[in-house]
Amino acid sequence: MKFWLTTIIAAGVLTACSPTTEQEAREPEAATGFSEKAAVTADKFMVTAANKHAVDAGYNVLKEGGSAVDAAIAVQAMLGLVEPQSSGPGGGAFILYWDNQENKLYTIDAREKAPMAATESLFLDEEGNAPKWIEAVVGGRSVGTPGVIRGLELAHERWGKADWSSLFKQTIELSKSGFEVSPRLAKLVEMEINPGVKKMPAASRYFFPNGKPLEAGTILRNPEYASSLSLIAEQGADAFYKGELAEKIVRAVQNSPIEPGVLSLEDLSQYQAKLREPVCNAYRQYQVCGMGPPSSGGITTLQTLGVLENFDLSELNPNSERFSHLFTQASRLAYADRNQWIADPDFVGIPVDAMLDKAYLSSRADEITDKDMGKAKPGVQLQPEYEQDIAYELPNTSHISIIDAEGNVVSMTTSIEMGFGSTVMAGGFLLNNQLTDFSLAPGNGKEKFANRVEPGKRPRSSMAPAIVLDESGEQVLHAVGSPGGSRIINYVTQTLIGLLDWELNVQEAINLGHVTNRNDYTSLEKGREISELKAKLEKRGHDVKVIDLNSGLHGVSINPDGTLVGGADPRREGVAKGE
Numbered sequence: 001m002k003f004w005l006t007t008i009i010a011a012g013v014l015t016a017c018s019p020t021t022e023q024e025a026r027e028p029e030a031a032t033g034f035s036e037k038a039a040v041t042a043d044k045f046m047v048t049a050a051n052k053h054a055v056d057a058g059y060n061v062l063k064e065g066g067s068a069v070d071a072a073i074a075v076q077a078m079l080g081l082v083e084p085q086s087s088g089p090g091g092g093a094f095i096l097y098w099d100n101q102e103n104k105l106y107t108i109d110a111r112e113k114a115p116m117a118a119t120e121s122l123f124l125d126e127e128g129n130a131p132k133w134i135e136a137v138v139g140g141r142s143v144g145t146p147g148v149i150r151g152l153e154l155a156h157e158r159w160g161k162a163d164w165s166s167l168f169k170q171t172i173e174l175s176k177s178g179f180e181v182s183p184r185l186a187k188l189v190e191m192e193i194n195p196g197v198k199k200m201p202a203a204s205r206y207f208f209p210n211g212k213p214l215e216a217g218t219i220l221r222n223p224e225y226a227s228s229l230s231l232i233a234e235q236g237a238d239a240f241y242k243g244e245l246a247e248k249i250v251r252a253v254q255n256s257p258i259e260p261g262v263l264s265l266e267d268l269s270q271y272q273a274k275l276r277e278p279v280c281n282a283y284r285q286y287q288v289c290g291m292g293p294p295s296s297g298g299i300t301t302l303q304t305l306g307v308l309e310n311f312d313l314s315e316l317n318p319n320s321e322r323f324s325h326l327f328t329q330a331s332r333l334a335y336a337d338r339n340q341w342i343a344d345p346d347f348v349g350i351p352v353d354a355m356l357d358k359a360y361l362s363s364r365a366d367e368i369t370d371k372d373m374g375k376a377k378p379g380v381q382l383q384p385e386y387e388q389d390i391a392y393e394l395p396n397t398s399h400i401s402i403i404d405a406e407g408n409v410v411s412m413t414t415s416i417e418m419g420f421g422s423t424v425m426a427g428g429f430l431l432n433n434q435l436t437d438f439s440l441a442p443g444n445g446k447e448k449f450a451n452r453v454e455p456g457k458r459p460r461s462s463m464a465p466a467i468v469l470d471e472s473g474e475q476v477l478h479a480v481g482s483p484g485g486s487r488i489i490n491y492v493t494q495t496l497i498g499l500l501d502w503e504l505n506v507q508e509a510i511n512l513g514h515v516t517n518r519n520d521y522t523s524l525e526k527g528r529e530i531s532e533l534k535a536k537l538e539k540r541g542h543d544v545k546v547i548d549l550n551s552g553l554h555g556v557s558i559n560p561d562g563t564l565v566g567g568a569d570p571r572r573e574g575v576a577k578g579e
Contacts, residue, residue, distance in 0.1 A: 059071075061074045068159075070199070073156060081171055084185075086419075088429040089427070092146060092147040103117045104157075109276045112435075116456055138199070138433075140422065140572065144434040149237045186215055187216075188420075202424075206222075231500065235572070280302075284501075288469075302366075303330075339519070399412070417433045480495055484550070514549040
């Protein structure tokens with residue numbers, strides 16, 4: 001049965017969010033409005049991402065015959081300029097790539113790594129206490145070895161068609177001539193969501209020229225970023241990981257005026273992106289695939305779907321009370337397992353097959369009643385035993401979905417973590433604070449936390465780029481992903497349910513008002529129809545908060561007739577564009 005969403009907000013309306021909007025301290029990338037968007041259709045290729053400049057860069061590459069990977073490189077380069085608070089060369093990424101000639105899905109782990117000098121006590125004070133999250137975020141201590149440039153290089157070596165150097169040209173030119181500061185970027189600077197931006201000299205000069213926050217419409221130039229990209233374009237990824245640019249990065253981290261870090265030239269020179277096996281599982285008549293560990297996104301999405309597969313969601317209205325209850329309970333169960341077991345697979349054992357076993361997930365579904373279950377416990381059937389940990393993941397990230405003219409698909413989530421990252425700036429771009437995705441304390445039990453800091457380890461992530469295949473596993477139907485910190489999993493899973501159970505188009509699925517639960521409380525998206533469920537869910541025992549839920553979903557679909565459909569999140573500035 002197909003359900004169509006009604007829209008109540010006029011096209012083009014953007015409502016600014018005031019600094020006093022209710023917002024969690026752990027979620028500092030504030031909402032900046034909701035602007036209604038329509039699905040975009042095309043016949044040859046499609047790109048959707050978080051900023052029009054970035055989409056145009058990817059579109060131009062595709063129009064000139066480039067591959068989906070070529071377009072992703074151009075998009076990422078541009079995002080580092082026009083959406084610097086979310087991603088860039090100083091961060092990491094997870095990349096899903098569907099090779100349409102081979103009918104095969106590949107995944108690339110370009111996640112940051114802890115420096116070799118980092119220890120499990122990296123964030124502890126002299127008395128062994130972990131800091132407040134914002135104290136851990138700002139400065140050089142939180143910077144992991146960036147991975148995105150190596151990841152894109154690996155993808156390009158395998159699946160690129162265009163010359164590497166050509167993919168940076170548009171961004172280099174715009175960095176020199178200047179771009180108009182977007183309303184969203186200006187609002188986030190004005191709100192001072194990351195206190196480090198004003199405190200760190202290089203970031204302060206760039207985002208607070210003459211001591212005043214950037215204003216929307218201001219022409220902003222970044223010649224230093226142009227120089228960095230020129231080096232990378234001419235010399236390849238080695239220009240980032242060795243030589244002049246690497247020295248700038250290490251110097252900025254080690255000499256940070258706030259919490260100097262331990263990143264070294266050796267950490268950069270030895271970094272390698274990794275090809276890893278995707279995680280896939282059947283969901284009804286589909287195959288849903290995602291990124292495996294060290295991302296928790298793929299497994300936790302698949303666990304949530306696997307629990308919900310035991311209920312007929314197609315018979316429920318989208319975002320009904322019954323659905324919202326089932327969704328939050330399935331999510332509780334999946335997050336309990338996530339926090340127990342998922343970490344860097346090169347360091348810990350993870351019972352992936354057991355976590356995705358249909359019989360196990362059915363037994364977990366049996367734990368769901370008509371009342372909120374409260375704090376869910378991890379499945380006792382699974383081994384090995386670790387302690388439950390708490391790690392902060394902040395929602396400033398970006399997602400890119402692309403289909404090229406040959407039917408190859410990229411679903412890539414890319415991040416510097418917190419809004420404006422560590423606020424350490426080098427080479428014209430911000431460096432990540434991904435080390436705060438580790439548990440800040442190592443734990444005290446025999447096995448400690450699976451996701452504790454260790455030298456050379458990759459922190460757990462919730463990034464959840466997804467690709468949906470048909471029952472045969474030979475045809476891509478959808479590619480989608482989102483920013484949103486640890487809520488990414490909920491955003492992506494709910495969107496997949498919209499696509500697969502309720503047969504919404506990709507834009508309608510993205511437009512759904514959000515409901516989330518990370519095995520803590522139930523949150524309903526402020527200002528959307530779903531927020532009206534608060535009282536009903538409270539009667540079921542839910543602890544409900546109505547808050548801004550600021551996803552940044554971007555997706556593409558392939559219809560049975562080959563038509564492409566693109567969707568961009570109305571909560572951000574992204575667009576879809578194709579031909």
